[in-house]
Amino acid sequence: MADADNHTNCPMDPLLRAVTGRWTTYILWRLVQEGSLRFGELMGLVPSISAKVLADRLRMLERNDLLIRTQKDTIPPEVSYELTEDGKALHASLKGLHLIALDWRARGWQLDEGFPETTDSGVREQEPA
Amino acid sequence: MADADNHTNCPMDPLLRAVTGRWTTYILWRLVQEGSLRFGELMGLVPSISAKVLADRLRMLERNDLLIRTQKDTIPPEVSYELTEDGKALHASLKGLHLIALDWRARGWQLDEGFPETTDSGVREQEPA
DNA sequence: GTAACTGGTTACATTTCGGTAATCGGTTAC
DNA sequence: GTAACCGATTACCGAAATGTAACCAGTTAC
Numbered sequence: 001m002a003d004a005d006n007h008t009n010c011p012m013d014p015l016l017r018a019v020t021g022r023w024t025t026y027i028l029w030r031l032v033q034e035g036s037l038r039f040g041e042l043m044g045l046v047p048s049i050s051a052k053v054l055a056d057r058l059r060m061l062e063r064n065d066l067l068i069r070t071q072k073d074t075i076p077p078e079v080s081y082e083l084t085e086d087g088k089a090l091h092a093s094l095k096g097l098h099l100i101a102l103d104w105r106a107r108g109w110q111l112d113e114g115f116p117e118t119t120d121s122g123v124r125e126q127e128p129a
Numbered sequence: 130m131a132d133a134d135n136h137t138n139c140p141m142d143p144l145l146r147a148v149t150g151r152w153t154t155y156i157l158w159r160l161v162q163e164g165s166l167r168f169g170e171l172m173g174l175v176p177s178i179s180a181k182v183l184a185d186r187l188r189m190l191e192r193n194d195l196l197i198r199t200q201k202d203t204i205p206p207e208v209s210y211e212l213t214e215d216g217k218a219l220h221a222s223l224k225g226l227h228l229i230a231l232d233w234r235a236r237g238w239q240l241d242e243g244f245p246e247t248t249d250s251g252v253r254e255q256e257p258a
Numbered sequence: 259g260t261a262a263c264t265g266g267t268t269a270c271a272t273t274t275c276g277g278t279a280a281t282c283g284g285t286t287a288c
Numbered sequence: 289g290t291a292a293c294c295g296a297t298t299a300c301c302g303a304a305a306t307g308t309a310a311c312c313a314g315t316t317a318c
Contacts (some may be wrong), residue, residue, distance in 0.1 A: 010155050011230040012223060014240035026139045037267050062279060063241045067313060075315045076264040085194070093229040094137045096142060096219040101140035104215070111143035114193045127302075133305050151276070179277060184296060204285045205294040 004029065018064055019090065023049050024057055028083070037083040039107045066090060144219065147193055152178050153186055157212070157220045160196065165211040195219060 018027060023046050030045050031037060037045070042054055058081055062068045066087035072078040089115070148154060149241055152175050159174050160166060166174070187210055195216035197210045201207040212220070 010158065010217055011234050012154055012226050014238075015226055016145075016149060016154060016231045017235070017242070018240055020145055025141050025145060028137065040263095043265095051266065052268090052308090053306065056306090057132075058241060063243055064238075071265090074264095075313090076262090077314095079265060085239075089229055093225040095143050096225045097144055100218055101144045101220040103139050103146070109143075109193075109215075110146055113146070114189060118264090156317095169293095172295095180296065181278090182276060183299090185276090200295090204283090205292090206284095206296090208295060 009103070015090065015093075018066070019094070021057060021060070022053065024061075025094065026056055027054075027061075027095075028066075028087065031081065031083045032088060032091050036080050038078065038080045042081070061087065144222075147189070147195070148184060148219065148223070150189070151182065153190075154223065156183075156186055156190075157195075157223075159215065160210065160212045161217060161220050165209050167207065167209045171210070190216065 019028070026046055027042065030042065034041075038057075039054070042058075043049065046054065046068065058067065062069050062081075065084055067081050067083050070080050070082075100113065148157070155175055156171065162168075168183070168187075171187075172178065172180065175183065185197065187196065191198050191210075194213055196210050196212050199209050199211075205241065
């Protein structure tokens, strides 16, 4: 998909896909804050993420040289993750989006993904017979 | 999902989800370039998008006040779309991501999403019996 | 002997996403 | 009568993303 699927040739597409999965930006954020975190620490910091998805995200970020995985072969093992310079740069590049996000949130904006079951008023226009 | 699912409370999450679907950034880009476009024009400009997905994207952006749909009830109908100020601001906020995307692309970076079927060497480590 | 520790992997189920093809509505052109 | 026009919607399907739960390894503590 990485290339054959680059229909639009939009340069942001691959970065967006790198950043877009659920919790990914939050993981980046935490790693920027804390510098280095172990797997279990991330499990605790990212609310309700599963080990599977966390591992998926970390391996994906590692494959793309956005973070580095360091393993100590002690028993039990100790594995920690930290961002590379590219990873930090990626996070920094989200600054603009972050600012506008804060602004919109302050203005009460919320994403409407279009699930009508959350509209509770029940009152809707009736077609005249 | 819009709120109950905001697990991380990361302010960027909803914006990222607004921007993330396939072709969404490209649609924003085109609307910024052209100012106003009709449905059929967008169909032509966005390569290989289907009417269904284009309609999905447009309705989603409209629901979130990122673009405005204008319909003339002629026969055949004429419908055009243009970004709101918020829509333009959202697009502008992707500037940082755009810059880093250009830089990385120039450096040869490509997203590796991890599908091993594209690695054609066939040679992989064998377990010693 | 068995549970806990850490950092995962695996199989499976469910949910969501995107793609294809058919259809609609009202009018005009053939 | 029927095809084209435009802007969709609908039903259906397969693929991809995500969630859940069980399990693994090697050692220590009980």
